[in-house]
Amino acid sequence: MTELQELASRIHVCTDCSLSEGRTRAVPGEGPEQADLMFIGEGPGYHEDQQGRPFVGPAGQFLEQLLASIGMSRDQVFIANMIKCRPPNNRDPLPGEVAACSKYLDRQIQLVAPKVIVTLGRHSLVKFLPGATISKAHGKAVRKEGFILYPIYHPAAALHQQSLRSVIEEEFKAIPSLLQEQVVLPQAEEPARQLSLL
Ligand code: URA
Secondary structure, three states: OOHHHHHHHHHHOOOOOOHHHHOOOOOOOEOOOOOOEEEEEOOOOHHHHHHOOOOOOHHHHHHHHHHHHOOOOHHHOEEEEOOOOOOHHHOOOOHHHHHHHHHHHHHHHHHHOOOEEEEEOHHHHHHHOOOOOHHHHOOOOEEEOOEEEEEEOOHHHHHHOOHHHHHHHHHHOOHHHHHOOOOOOOEOOOOOOOOOOO
């Protein structure tokens, strides 16, 4: 068993916060350990909770279309979330839940060591750029220690707000050149936060 798989086994039985009480299945995240590209969403919704897999509902279908638009598929990328268990009624994760779960995501980032991390929406954005707002930060890649951070809107936002669809589609097109590091990037203003070790 790889360390990523061991981590997933631990997540499946985790009871470190009360979200474990309401979940059907925890959703550790998935993808190859050697992935150059990692997506970080918010947390599992209904479909993800049922299946134990990230981004398998409508937002996931859009994410797959976006990947196809740059010639990629989901089996080439690592897909994770800020929190691994579905909050009741899909409410926003509470700070204590994010804190309890961050050790898992931090370890996934260390193990996969992606070249590019694409944050989907505001919850994963502020993990890396505390105080940033998605309306200002979207589409602007910055260099962090060890990876390029590329914040974009959450694909679910486009399902609720049609005008964001073309914004996400346009911004997705930059991902291949970020993977090739064919762009000059500013250093992130905030120092990269220490990743916590399990
Ligand atoms: N939205 C997310 O943020 N994550 C998922 O896994 C599914 C929908």
